[in-house]
Amino acid sequence: MAPFDFSIDDHEFQVIAADGEPVEPTKPINSIFINAGQRYDIVVEAKNDTQESFWMRAKGLTGLPWLARSAATGLPGFNDEGLAIVRYNVVSTSEPTTEQCEDIVTVNKFDFTRATPAVLPTTPSDRSIVQFNITRLGGVISLDGGEYNILRIPDQPPLLTISNGSTTADLPDSANARALEYGKHIEVVVVNSMNEQHPFHLHSHVPWVVGSGQASEEDIYNNNLPPSKLEGAMSRDVYTVPPCNTDEGGHCVDVGYIILRFTADNPGVWMMHCHIDWHMDIVLAMIFVEGETELQAKGPDAFSSSLLSVCKGDST
Numbered sequence: 050m051a052p053f054d055f056s057i058d059d060h061e062f063q064v065i066a067a068d069g070e071p072v073e074p075t076k077p078i079n080s081i082f083i084n085a086g087q088r089y090d091i092v093v094e095a096k097n098d099t100q101e102s103f104w105m106r107a108k109g110l111t112g113l114p115w116l117a118r119s120a121a122t123g124l125p126g127f128n129d130e131g132l133a134i135v136r137y138n139v140v141s142t143s144e145p146t147t148e149q150c151e152d153i154v155t156v157n158k159f160d161f162t163r164a165t166p167a168v169l170p171t172t173p174s175d176r177s178i179v180q181f182n183i184t185r186l187g188g189v190i191s192l193d194g195g196e197y198n199i200l201r202i203p204d205q206p207p208l209l210t211i212s213n214g215s216t217t218a219d220l221p222d223s224a225n226a227r228a229l230e231y232g233k234h235i236e237v238v239v240v241n242s243m244n245e246q247h248p249f250h251l252h253s254h255v256p257w258v259v260g261s262g263q264a265s266e267e268d269i270y271n272n273n274l275p276p277s278k279l280e281g282a283m284s285r286d287v288y289t290v291p292p293c294n295t296d297e298g299g300h301c302v303d304v305g306y307i308i309l310r311f312t313a314d315n316p317g318v319w320m321m322h323c324h325i326d327w328h329m330d331i332v333l334a335m336i337f338v339e340g341e342t343e344l345q346a347k348g349p350d351a352f353s354s355s356l357l358s359v360c361k362g363d364s365t
Contacts, residue, residue, distance in 0.1 A: 051109040052084040052248070052289075057093065057135055058103045058147035064156065066090035068286035070255065071164035080155045083107075084248040086287040086324035100138040102145040107131040114246045114292040158289065159261070159278075166281040169257060169310050173236035177227055178270065179321065180240035180304075181247070181333060188323070188333025190225045194270060200225045200332045207336060208318040209357070212349045217338040224336065229313040231340035237321075240269060241290040241305035247328070249307075250287045251321040251337070257282040260308035263294045269306055277308055287324055316340030316347075 061077040068088055081089055109129035134145060180191040189197040201223035203210065210220065217228035229235055237256070239249055259277035268274060288309065293301035322334035338344075349357060 051111060052082065052115055053107045053109045054080050055083055055107055056080040056149060057105045058145065058149055060093055060103065060135070062091040062093040064089050064091055064161070067161055067283065068255065070284050072283070073162040073164060075156045075161070078154045078156055079150045080153045082155065082158065084287060084289050084324070086248055086250055096137065100141070101147070102137065102141055102143065103135045103147045104145045104149070105133040105135050106149060113244055159258070159283065161283045162281060163283055167257065169259065169279040169282060170234050171279065173310065174233035175229065176236045176238070176272070178238045178240060179335060180242060182242040183328070183331065183333065187331035188328060190333070190335045192225065192227050192335065196222065198223050198225055200334050206318070207338065208344070209349060211318065211338055211341055212344045212347065212351065214345055217341055225334070226336045226338055228341050229337050229339045231313055231316060231343050233313050235311055235313050237309045238269060239290050239307050239309065240266070241292060242301060244292045244295050244299065244301060246292050246305070247290045248287050248324040249290055249321060250324050252319040253315055253317065254311050254319065255284045255286050256309040256311035257284050258288050258307060259310050261291060261306065263291065263303040263305050265303055269304065274308070282310070313339050316343040
């Protein structure tokens with residue numbers, strides 16, 4: 050699933066929401082980058098004196114850093130541009146003759162301003178580092194500098210295991226599980242060891258994005274990074290982890306990273322994963338166990354019988 054640039058020929062629009070989060074209307078723009086899983090609400094400036102039709106475009110971005118392969122390599126049957134028609138004359142059946150704007154005006158993904166800005170704590174209660182890569186075996190994740198593992202969901206879902214009294218530490222290493230204490234202000238640094246960008250998503254949370262860039266692994270693990278944006282940070286449902294910087298041979302020298310903040314106020318077992326479809330297929334993912342003590346206190350009786358039947362593998 051490729052990211053794409055969205056535009057409408059000879060039209061400007063303003064973004065008023067990102068991933069469902071209201072933002073202050075942006076300046077008028079004519080193009081917006083949209084990654085896999087991201088959404089934008091826009092207000093288009095319509096034309097008052099025309100009966101023309103105009104192309105609406107979704108131009109896929111291929112090749113590095115967007116995808117490992119470029120459309121220029123000749124993928125059979127692949128069309129990297131989706132088209133729709135904006136008609137002012139509803140009875141017209143002719144195709145537009147318009148062309149895409151040459152002078153692109155857009156907005157940076159970090160330049161949005163929330164309609165209700167937040168001020169975040171200077172220091173988080175907990176800092177977790179989630180570093181990922183893709184190997185011949187599949188997607189691998191390292192938690193806080195530990196061994197890389199491919200996520201293997203245990204036979205009994207961790208939500209049921211934890212609610213029955215087990216701890217996150219009791220789960221196998223291959224569960225790629227990290228415990229978060231309920232009510233704490235959490236910082237998660239997602240680290241990209243690849244020369245491709247990756248759109249990540251954490252279930253049931255819309256974290257603030259407070260920083261992003263490229264840095265050495267040493268600086269990331271020692272928290273020697275530029276100051277985070279703690280006032281007016283944008284909250285996003287899907288966020289792009291930038292690629293690493295590469296040398297002349299294409300090898301990573303500085304890794305890409307993004308810094309997220311959120312409050313752990315939703316007890317559960319939540320997956321964080323790359324939003325590119327085939328990266329999900331190779332399990333580029335991990336899980337957060339949020340509010341372990343609270344889940345244990347509620348016990349399995351807190352869940353519906355239908356959910357428990359699924360967790361226990363009961364097809365009835």
